[in-house]
Amino acid sequence: MIELLKGFPSNVVAIACHGDVSRQDYDDVLIPAVEKALQSNNKVRMLYEVAPDFAGYDAGAAWEDFKTGMEHFSKWDRIAVVTDVEWIAASVKVFSVFMPSTIRVYPLADAAQARLWITQAA
Template sequence: MSIQLHEENGGRLIVVQVSGTLVKADYEQFVPEFERLVREHGKLRLLFDMSGFHGWELSAAWEDLKFGVKHLSDIERLAMIGEKKWQQGMAVFCKPFTKAQIRYFDHTEVAEARRWIEQEDRTD
């Protein structure tokens, strides 16, 4: 699977690692697991690592859009880690569609991303 996730801090922090090119089957496994975590913990904080991510097949892009529309309100904070300009653009693109705090971090700033995502206050 090109999407891997694991829980930290009692499940309120979800680390998501995407790599390669995502296909529809990746979402068929990822989405139910994400939805289970939302039912268990409520709003989540995501550390979304896109290092080594190349994009989506067309069917996976559609699944990603549906996921975003349905679940952006389930995310309290989203730290996006990447290594390419288009990945940084994804963080900017997401902001109007959610009340979640979203920040982009370069792949060299993982420690800073972790500090920000784990902060208790609501300031950047």
Template sequence: MLQFINDLPDNVVGIHAIGEVTKDDFERVLIPKLDDLVKRQGEINYILVLETDVANFTVGAWWDDIKVGLKHFTKWKKIAIVTDQKAVEWFTSNVFRFMAPGQSKGFPLGQLDEAVKWVTEE
């Protein structure tokens, strides 16, 4: 399930992933928020708090993830992935940053406040 994270600055979309993540979650929660953010400010600052294994993303969710990434490819400014999954954190900090424009950084779950600070600062 994807849930919108409240109490973030207006220039940030924050999503909390728990349990199974489906195509419907992307279409109801994530995509409208990203589209609105791009319309309002022309760029995306994004935080994903990942408290589910990536294996819990359905095929439809992965497909929508790829589509939304490509749809806004040039709009990504900062991406923070907050998780205790060391492989995901490492991938975000060391590989993903070469595949997408903007900056990306992985944080452990205990550093959510630092992730928010990082993604919101200019």
């Protein structure tokens, strides 16, 4: 499940992933939030928190994650990924070199620092 987090500026899409994340979660929550943010902002920031109860992604969710990132490739300003799941942290670090935005990975213990960074002025 993807939960949209509230209390962020309009240029920040903030989510938390819980349990099993499906393609339907992307279709129902993440993609509409990104599209809404892009209606009023040239660039968007993403806070992507992987909650302690995260169980995994289905194949459709993994594809939608990649597709959403590529569709808006030049529209990402900053991305903060908060996770203690090692394979996610490692994957983000590997693929971050191909992205035009600044991407940082934080452990769950530093979630407050990630939230501060994603909302700070450039």
